[in-house]
Amino acid sequence: MSEMSFEQMLDETFKTIRNGEVVEGTVIDVKPDEIVLNIGYKSDGIITRSEYTNEANADLTTLVSVGDTMEAKVLKVNDGEGQVLLTYKRLAAEKGSKRLEEAFENREVLTAKVAQVLDGGLCVIVDETRVFIPASLVSDSYEKDLTKYKDQDIEFVISEFNPKRRRIIGDRKQLLVEKKMEQQRELFARIKIGDILEGTVKNVTDFGAFIDLGGADGLLHISEMSWGRVESPRKVFSVGDNVRVFIKDINETKIALSMKFPADNPWNGAAEKFAVGNIVTGKVARMTDFGAFVELAPGVDALLHVSQIAKEHVEKPSDVLKTGQVIDARIVDFNEDERKISLSIKALLNSEAADPDIADVDIDAVAGRE
16 A cells, blocks of 8 residues: 555545535635635635625625634635635525525515615615616605615515526515505594594695595595685695595595584584674675675675675676775675675665764775775
């Protein structure tokens, strides 16, 4: 039996390794751009910065410490200088790919930080594996600017897994839709007509505002915003405003809201406030050929017929009155059931003229304030 050389005996002392093999080692030295591992082989293993992380300027001394143990994959048993070239990043990516495959099959909800904001969506990294979330799957509503998601942790599921084509697609939208559906079910289970709720203005249109009630949106129509007149919802509300509303109607998944609370109804006590014979002050709100409508209180308009504007003949209201003008008049008719009130300046003038203590009162004295 021939004797082994020293080199042969040394080789027998250490394990053998091959390209592609996964090895475990202990960190014996760390430089900003290189990690040295003792892998139980005759040569140490080297992990360069580019084979450890995708961060081009990463300082490895801040990420790894001497004494740490880690697994790596053999790229080359001999890199030409007698050292073993290893990769940590590629092994992590393989593990990450397997992890994502399992998550795809089990529809597991994953959480990861947004690494990049791209024109077409977001990129997140899961165990060194890139997952792309298209813009259409980022939210359940259109979002023009995705930059707010940079460096944010987001939840998503894997909706497509095809590593051969390098297509691993994440979906955040379906989680948001499912969450909203659950919130909607909970909301409809506890609300009823007449309930008073707090909500947030989500959108404002020409005909009303949509209020987020926490699970579903309700419509606050322009006619339900106030007992008074609202010219434009945009002059009253802005997106993000907090509002207090009550449920006027529920029709399947549609909710009609109102801010016309019964306690604030201006017709409460109207029979006394607007009794026939009372003298009232109001503002000309709008005019027609047959008369002017005068606002006595928010939500209470009265008709001042053209024939009741003055003692003399008036062809049309705009010849004497202006919109926004404040006038005094006497109530000559009140119908609470139909919510109709009729006014007369003429009756007020006649009664004042009949009073011997009042002399030469004309329409300018009664209807001349703005």
